[in-house]
Amino acid sequence: MRSLSIGLVVVACFLAVGWWWGRPQPMPVQLVAVERGPVETLVANTRAGTLKSCRRSHLSFNIGGQVSELLVDEGQRVEAGQVLMRLRQDDRLARVQEAEARLEAKRNAREQSCRQAKLDQRDLQRLERLAARKLLAADRLDQAETRARLAQLACTSSAASIREADANLALQRSLLDQANLRAPFSGTVAQINGELGEYVTPSPPGIPTPPAVDLIDDSCLYVDAPIDEVDAGRVRIGMPVRISLDAFRGRTFAGQVSRIAPFVRELEKQARTVDVEVRFVQLPVDVTLLTGYSADVEILLEQSAGGLRIPTETLLEGRRVLRYDPATGMLREVALNTGLANWRWTEVLGGLQEGERILASLDQEGLEDGIAVISADQPESRR
The missing domain is CATH 2.40.50.100 (RNA polymerase II/Efflux pump adaptor protein, barrel-sandwich hybrid domain)
Incomplete structure (x- = not known):
């Protein structure tokens, strides 16, 4: 009996060792720690935007x-x-010179007529003194008065002729400048x-x-980008924006919303957008920005500076995650209370603590609540 008992114990030990070595091994997974950091609510363009100049003129002559x-x-x-x-402007230049000569002639004629008017006026005054002393015939005085009046009229009318010649000169110079x-x-x-x-x-x-x-005008540039009509209602003028250009990958530029189009653009029935213009806060001096560059914008709606956050890709439906339990080596499903979110980060308001680790990716099959796992960063042991 004693030998039989010893044999049964040995068989049991062998079975236990065989089960231990043949048991299902923990699945290696990638884990990510819950950390603190900023989380932003963003609105991005639906199609590539375009870098444009605030002023661009297609200049042409208005004459042939x-x-x-x-x-x-x-x-x-x-x-x-x-x-x-x-x-070519030799003909227009000749007209300007002709107008200048005509104006000069008009000014000379006015000078002559006005001097003559003064001379006739002085003669009239002398004759009036003689007539007062009964030393001059009345018809002689009448002729002198007529000459003085005509000379004064000629002087006055010459001023109008000068204004006319001056206006003609201005016209000819304007026509010359149009060339x-x-x-x-x-x-x-x-x-x-x-x-x-x-x-x-x-x-x-x-x-x-x-x-x-x-x-x-390359001193003032902006980005014209289409925003989905669903998001356009939350965008306000003056909101901060991050601008990224395909020509300078990995770099962003600070901007602000400067204009929101007052209508919805219907390029496609199922893709209606609102054009938003974004100005640069300060143009970079170390790179050359060319109009026509394709650009993307991220409009910052809200921001949480230092709360708990997790990668958005770790969330299951219903705002749940698979948390790693170090005591059992298993994944445990946890429901979360979340706050702000974007395509990269989600704010955690409750359900997780800082430093806890959760499943980093949902692409691996067979992972669910109660599954034993091991971090891919740690060596796997069978002991």
Whole structure:
């Protein structure tokens, strides 16, 4: 009997050891710790936005003519009022010179007529003194009065002739200046459509033609981005914005909402958007921003500075997570009370403590409440 008992004990030990070595092993998983950090509620654009200039002018001549001078190059920076292109203007210059000569002649004629009027007036005064002493015939005095009045009228009317000649000179100078294409503001020349000797004509009504010069004001830039109509109602002018450009990946620029379109854009039946304009708080000086860059915006609606947070991808339906229990080595389902959230982080108001670890990814199959797991960061042991 004693030998039988010893044999049964040995068999039991072998069975226990076999079960221990053959038991289901804990599944290796990635765990993430509950930490403190900022959580933001954001609104992002639904399609790529575009970097635009606050002022951009497609400059053209309002008269036809032959290009005689190209005074700038593409990419060159110009100042307000600077001449960019000039048409042949010898005929207009001749008209200006003619108007200047006519004005000078009118001024000389006025000087002569006014001097003559003064002379006739002095003669009249002398004759009046003689007539008072009965030394002059009445008809002689009458003739002197008539000459003085006519001379004064000629002097007065010459002033109107001078104003007319001056106005004509201003007109000719204005027509001459129309042959000069000037920059309405300081900026950068983006494109030039015109060559020396080429004849340019203004656009006929309803038929657009390429501008002679495309001028961009690069001192003021903004992003025009479409926001889903569902989110547009929460956006307000002045809200802070993070701007990211595909040309400078990994970098963001500070901005503010400067305009919200007063209508919904219906490009597609199921994708209605509202255009939002975002201005840069300060233009960067270490990079060159080009109009036309694609851009994305994140409009900050709310922010929690230092509360508990977890990655949003760790949440199950119903605001639940799988928490790792270090005492049993198992996952336990926990219901949470959450606050602010975005695509990356979710604020935890209750249900978890700082430092506790939860399942980092829901992609792995077979994970549920009560499953034994081991962190992939720790070596797995069978002892």
